[in-house]
Amino acid sequence: MTAPLSRSLLADQAVEQLRRRLHAGEWEIGTKMPGETTLAAELGIGRSTVREALRMLAGQGMVRSRQGSGVFVERLEPEADGWEAVVRTEAIAAVIEVRTAIEVEAARLAALRANDADIAAMRRALQVRADAVDTPDRGFVDADIEVHRAVIAAAHNPVLSELFETFVPRLADAMVEMIGLLGLRDRKTEPNADEHLALVDAIAAGDATEAVRISRAHLEGMAAGLR
Known part of the structure; x- marks a missing residue:
């Protein structure tokens, strides 16, 4: 058979x-x-x-x-020999590696240090992201980054914030490129029905272990999509 x-x-x-x-x-x-x-x-x-x-x-x-x-x-x-796509994919993977180094630790610190104003800012950013679901890719990526920026701010580490802001232009370009390569926005899901809401909830609950787990899983999932 x-x-x-x-x-x-x-x-x-x-x-x-x-x-x-x-x-x-x-x-x-x-x-x-x-x-x-x-x-x-x-x-x-x-x-x-x-x-x-x-x-x-x-x-x-x-x-x-x-x-x-x-x-x-x-x-x-x-594209010629597929090399251009390979190079684009490798560049995005490099950005995700840096995101992991920055954002996983930021999630841990945010869970330990976030105050009420920080939590409110993160939830506002989630709503902005949800409202941007039907906007062009660049607009959606900018709204998505606002959620991560709010998490970084909640870590209350000025050096980490400065590092993230320096990285944002490269991050935004890579995420727009990744959407195009993988068709990520073609999926019909509810806005914020993913790791973003779960991450904010974990930070609000002060659960550093869960915040780290969610942040890492989110980024590792992105990396897996490129393979």
């Missing part, structure tokens, strides 16, 4: 089929691709596998996900 194909293998095959169709000019640059349901039916695979294949194509620079609009064609061929 033949074993069923794994989802990763199916995704690889779907990528190859979609690349051939793109190369053949079935969809022109700038046009919107069919939705996941349509592609799943055409390719004979599940929607989750289609989604994975589209993320792989995004990593090759061939398509780009636009929040609330769909997936659009960027190129008809992968």
